[in-house]
Amino acid sequence: MADLHPPEVTTASDRVPAPGEVRANGRRPRVVIAGAGFGGLQAAKALDGAPVEVIVVDRQNHHLFQPLLYQVATATLSPADIAWPIRAILRRQANATVLMAEVDGVDTARRELRAGAARIPYDQLILATGATHSYFGHDDWAGAAPGLKRIEDATTIRRRILLAFERAEMARSDDERRRLLTFVVVGGGPTGVEMAGAIVEIARKVLPPDFRLVDPRAARIVLVEAGPRILPAFPEDLSDYARRSLDSMGVEVATGVRVTACDMDGVSVALAEGVTPAAGSAIEGGRIPASTIIWGAGVVASPAGRWIEAPRDRAGRIQVGPDLSVPGHPEIFAIGDTAAVTGPEGRPVPGIAPAAKQMGDYVARVIRARVTGTAVPGPFAYRHEGDLATVGRRSAVVKRGGLKLTGFTGWAFWGIAHVYFLVGLRYRIAVAFKWLWDYLTLQRGARLITGTEKDGPVGQAVVPVAEEARRG
Structure with missing residues (x-):
């Protein structure tokens, strides 16, 4: 069975260390982050320089900018425009290690994350495993x-x-x-x-x-x-x-x-x-x-709540405490689409990228305070940064505080906001240039049909192609 620790001599007197406690062998506290979406990646980056060992586990080798995924689906952008290798993003962070593995469980008693045959011990665990489509029982x-x-x-x-x-x-x-x-x-x-x-x-x-x-x-x-x-x-x-x-x-x-x-x-x-x-x-x-x-039409949270037998809402999201930790497990946090969080005025925090990033940053501050013995921040408070949606070419709707934008102005604001949140200057320039080119030329550069389709062959034309072509 795989274990990321080097072999250690254990005795019956060994115990699981308290959250933030340095183990007897001098190893720094280990923070394991399951999922490298917006929340998980933000938490990892916010722990840069902290006296902890950060391990990021994801079944993919890339971080995906989901808000622009529909533009890949409609041939505006290619996948490489909105996805980046996780290792490349964290390559300069000395305390971070990236593992490509599919998590399938948590052993809360032994404090181990399970990924197939691998066991990944943790002192602090951040569940940022996201959500998938909900077909409402179908x-x-x-x-x-x-x-x-x-x-x-x-x-x-x-x-x-x-x-x-x-x-x-x-x-x-x-x-x-x-x-x-x-x-x-x-x-x-x-x-x-x-x-x-x-x-x-x-x-x-x-x-x-x-x-x-x-x-x-x-x-x-x-x-x-x-x-x-x-x-x-x-x-x-x-x-x-x-x-x-x-x-x-x-x-x-x-x-x-x-x-x-x-x-x-x-x-x-x-x-x-x-x-x-x-x-x-x-x-x-x-x-x-x-x-x-x-x-x-809807989403349902990953099975992370079942892994740890935590209280969950109807969408499967873990009901967390004010510090985003799981009740009964102060060493486990849930963020992003994995967590059911109540925001200002008792409203649920929406499952959007800014919310996940705020949660990731907050949990990193809590963990940093725990391991350094400094004051732990107060309860998580979500700051809503607005709602944006593009309707089409030259048309979008924006609500940010008291500001409301529509039409071309809203579309320009939407584009600037999305380009800003992309990872890296090169990608921001590339996406902005493609949007400008598509806007001026009405071309879609990613119109490639790749892979195989399981729903049957194209079939045969009924009319002679040459005859029909002349009609055009």
Whole structure:
């Protein structure tokens, strides 16, 4: 069985050290961080120079900037634009070690993190294992409606979107062509709104010059939201603006409508209970034949709460104390999407990048105070830095304190904010240049169909290609 410690002689009198206590062999306290997302990486960086040994464990070798993942899925950016090797980020931090392993449990009695056959001892443990898609008890929908959490998800969605147009070019019938050119996005939060706006831009502005047998502008994009309005976390006037923007772009917005079934041929929908569909909702019930379905309706926390048998909320997030530690386990912290945290006015802290980074920084300060014997900071206090969502080209909504922005001004603010939070100057310049180039030329440079698709072959064209090509 693998152990990261060198062999040690143990006796029956050995005990697990208290949080922050230096072990008898003189080793510095070890802080193990499970997950290198926004919260975990921020905690690791904030412990730079602290008298601790930091070990970051992640199943991937890269840190991912998730807010721009939809731009990989819609061929605006390539994966390398928004993901960076964790080792490269922490290469200059002398007290940090990076391990690529998939965590599958925690032994709280022995204070060990489990990753397959490996056992990673800890003195302080930070659980920053994030969240995954929630299909509300219908996990069998996952194959037909991928969500957007990892690079693999984004490249799968990109492949399906681009393949839909390629297959429509060779469709056997008008009905099949309409199904292929129908895209359903489930969930009216920022991810859903941004995906719907990006797909309609591809169909209306980017692809038309490239095809001869089919008109990509005939694509139908449907955004389905079970609640009464899209972007429910935003003020109602900004939510209404986003809906009007999507309407003007050609997106069919269906609010007050829930998905009841989902497969490779489309979705079944019905009126949501207790919700009156907004005026102009595109769909009230029935079946939507569609070749591409994208899920953005909800998330569920990783199983970290089950690993340590901690109290959890309905989404599986660990209910933590004021210092973000787990009740009964002061040496274990949960942050980001792994934790259920209450913010100002008793509202839940949202599962967004700034919140996770604030939690990571706070927990690092608590651990630093513990090991140095200085005053521990007071309870965690979340500072909301605003809400942003882009609707499409030249259109976004921003709420930051008393400031509200829409249209081109909001879009520019959204772009600057996202570029600022990218890792490294080179990546900021590269992404900013690509956005500027795409804006001026209406081109998408990452339109590559890679990998394999499991949902069947393209099929045969019914009409002679040469004859159809002449029509263009």
